[in-house]
Amino acid sequence: MSNIHIKRHLPPLAALPAFEAAARHQSFSRAAEELHLTHGAISRAVAQIEDRLGVELFVRRNRRVWLTAAGERLLKATSAALNGLDGAVEDIHRHDGASPILTVSCEPSLAMRWLMPRLGGFREANPDLNIDLRLAGGPVDLLADGCDVAIRRADYGISEQYITTRLWAEHAGPVCDPDCWETILAGNLSNARWLHARTRPDAWDVWKRASGSEATAASEQYFDHFFFALQAAVNRLGTAIGPLPLVHDDLKAGRLIAPLGMAPTGYDYVLITLDPPVRDPRISLFFEWLMAEAGDMDGGALPGNDMMGPGKKI
Amino acid sequence: MSNIHIKRHLPPLAALPAFEAAARHQSFSRAAEELHLTHGAISRAVAQIEDRLGVELFVRRNRRVWLTAAGERLLKATSAALNGLDGAVEDIHRHDGASPILTVSCEPSLAMRWLMPRLGGFREANPDLNIDLRLAGGPVDLLADGCDVAIRRADYGISEQYITTRLWAEHAGPVCDPDCWETILAGNLSNARWLHARTRPDAWDVWKRASGSEATAASEQYFDHFFFALQAAVNRLGTAIGPLPLVHDDLKAGRLIAPLGMAPTGYDYVLITLDPPVRDPRISLFFEWLMAEAGDMDGGALPGNDMMGPGKKI
DNA sequence: ATTTATTGTGAGTAATATTCACATAAAACG
DNA sequence: CGTTTTATGTGAATATTACTCACAATAAAT
The missing domain is CATH 3.40.190.10 (Periplasmic binding protein-like II)
Structure with missing residues (x-):
């Protein structure tokens, strides 16, 4: 039960800001200026990631550098990661951790034909809580996708790490x-x-x-x-x-x-969450609204x- | 032009895996086992993040710990970040950086009434390239959202850092x-x-x-x-x-x-990309298909x- | 040919991450 | 109720690493 080793292959995280800045500027020296470091530090940070991954991230041509395909791929993930973390830190400083955004993963057909037409009502009733709706079907990984809740038709085994709350049959x-x-x-x-x-x-x-x-x-x-x-x-x-x-x-x-x-x-249609809905006021709000909207569904x-x-x- | 300082507030990145493991296990000791470190290392890593953010991430009650609201928020971003990076590294190792997934950000109404009904055709014609469709409107931040391309109605100023390719009027x-x-x-x-x-x-x-x-x-x-x-x-x-x-x-x-x-x-409806569509074969494939599908649109x-x-x- | 702008690198140094050993605290147990 | 067990916190020592400096190398710009 407790030995769920998540074996990840991560780049050296501390080197990522240097890589990201270098990629953005297409220059190690500019990146060094931005981060108040020397160009050597940037060079070593990039080299460190390249060593770890065994791939070149930049094509070096004497007075300029640009990204390889591998570099582009890593940049995408790195930017998303850093921006996501930055957003989290800002949320924490502003709202003490309670994000005013509820990220909902929903099956496309249900979203299009049922949820979306009703979301306007939710927004009017709860203007402070923004819903970020993502369309996705099948098994969901709340943490990996950064979602707070998922709505699914329970026609497959749902991982036991989640709490599933029945919405309607x-x-x-x-x-x-x-x-x-x-x-x-x-x-x-x-x-x-x-x-x-x-x-x-x-x-x-x-x-x-x-x-x-x-x-x-x-x-x-x-x-x-x-x-x-x-x-x-x-x-x-x-x-x-x-x-x-x-x-x-x-x-x-x-x-x-x-x-x-x-x-x-x-x-059944179910709501999938990490913790029981009552523990997060945003989720419990959304859940109550869902059940009210679905009054004639069951x-x-x-x-x-x-x-x-x-x-x-x- | 070059002094676009992106001022971020980031947690100490190297400490994040420790935090994430601790949050997942709700235990510093288990996290230490998973990462082959001592519990002291985990304790200090978590304390380091807390110091930097000025917020407590865990509620410590003698024999167990659990996340505060701030901790939950940071966990969400951290998991997404680490999983995203892991995915990038795997892509790089498998496909030398060319992700077989094209992430498309599209306005909800266009997606629902035009794009989604046609995507099946694209999937049939290009079974190797999976489209990950995200619904979002307004200004787009491709890097922050981890999207490769965005389709938008150009009714607002689009950041000059992007390449916009006209699709149809x-x-x-x-x-x-x-x-x-x-x-x-x-x-x-x-x-x-x-x-x-x-x-x-x-x-x-x-x-x-x-x-x-x-x-x-x-x-x-x-x-x-x-x-x-x-x-x-x-x-x-x-x-x-x-x-x-x-x-x-x-x-x-x-x-x-x-x-x-x-x-x-x-x-105009435009395709928004980081580089000209021709530079990425996935994007150029998608673009060509879009233009063919939109033949009678303009x-x-x-x-x-x-x-x-x-x-x-x- | 000289200058300029850029990245790579060896060696020394500063910073920090990790461990060890011990402290602390409360639940679990007999 | 005392003892044991299971946890986390922390000071001090140590191992590791990140960073800088100074110099090397390279090729474009002048």
Whole structure:
């Protein structure tokens, strides 16, 4: 448990400011001036990093130097590292450590179709707390990515080092444009053109299992992204499996209907944090807001609820 | 020009691995084991950072330690910094510095409505080059954010330290759902309900100036995001000013029409890089692809083009 | 050819990082 | 309740390293 050795290959950290300044100025002498050192110190610092990495960072041509490809790569990471640390120190001096920025990692489709349209409301309610939204899917490394919280669909094992707080259980069901539901109800779902997404190829199977349906598709079409399949459904191209959060606003606005209702897929959406949300007031604020916004997300849109459009009973 | 002193407040960098390990283990002794040092070395490293910052990083209670708020903030930056550097070193060792990841910073609305739907195509065409997309608006600091390129609407002064490459000139015009254009043409634009976005409050004025229109709104409505106003237009709530990239796909799919055509707004969309795109093969690849995808973006959708729906002549 | 601007380097020195040994403190244990 | 165990803090000695200085080397600028 305690011998989680993180084996890193780090350059000599103390030499990084010298390297960064030298790269910025493309000159060891200017870097020396900036840092109030001698050019020899810069030269040795750079040489030290090069020795450690076994790669040349600069191309030296008599009166000027410039970065090699390796140097460019290291500069990118170095600048990010130094600026990030500088920002942290400033935050600490100004706000005693409580950063007024909450960095949220969210899956792209959920962010686009659910979170972003609502973030304006959060900003209005909490003008002091800025949300920095990053789109990313799959396993998350909060520390490495510098994120405070992540929102994920818990369809994979989430590292035990994190605290996961359940947000809502995912419900999903076939969605199509309002004009097509009669067609579907007249016969059955097998009349429909099924829209698939390669990012979640089992969506239809999961739904069939959850709802006990035995339907097969009349025709099928594949898209690269879930987002795209849903857009196609809005655009009357067929019927897609819509997870509730991603189609919530479309259902509410009448752009889509879910004539067969929604069934739980067995997956939860969770909030991933390093510590329990209550420990960080920013996170607890965000969490409370999320839960309030998601009030009608968790079973509230099952058959019997009027959000679904007219054909909610199968 | 050369005396751009970047005044940073950095913690003692060499002490950071000790701090990070101590924070991770919540124990100085475990950290010492991991780093093959004595607990005294860890204690002094942490104390050194605390002295420099003038803040306590750990709460010491006899047999355990945990982070203060300031410590948590510094840990976030430190982890990100060390992991970022580690990644750079690994890239350098594996690929001699050429990272197989291209980090792209893009404005959220453009990313959502134009870039993301196309990225799948890029990934298929270039499976070796992964795109890491970050949503951010306004001024960009490529180095600080660790981004290779940024895509921006050049509506503000862009720092001279960057190379800006023009992508296309923005065209914009009123867009509404296909059923409403007859209403508009029957009278004029003043019959319409104008949809505004607080993120670009001058959009209608800019268009009126560009097109010479003197119209005024029959009624108006405000939204928090451009994205939202456009969604409202799709949803038949009124007429919004649609910049071509953001409504391109909606026009093409017939969800929206632009009965009065598009006029240049005077703003360019640009690619922002540290060096000319040709110098980095990843960037030049991405740039070429962008230009190919944007083939019909630059004036190609002006009145007279059939992309606009039936009412393209005013 | 001389000057100028730049980086590399050996040797000495200044600074600092690390250890060792001991001090301290409170929980755990019998 | 005393003893042991597990932690961290710290003074002094020591090992390491970072930095400077002075000089070397190089090639462009004059």
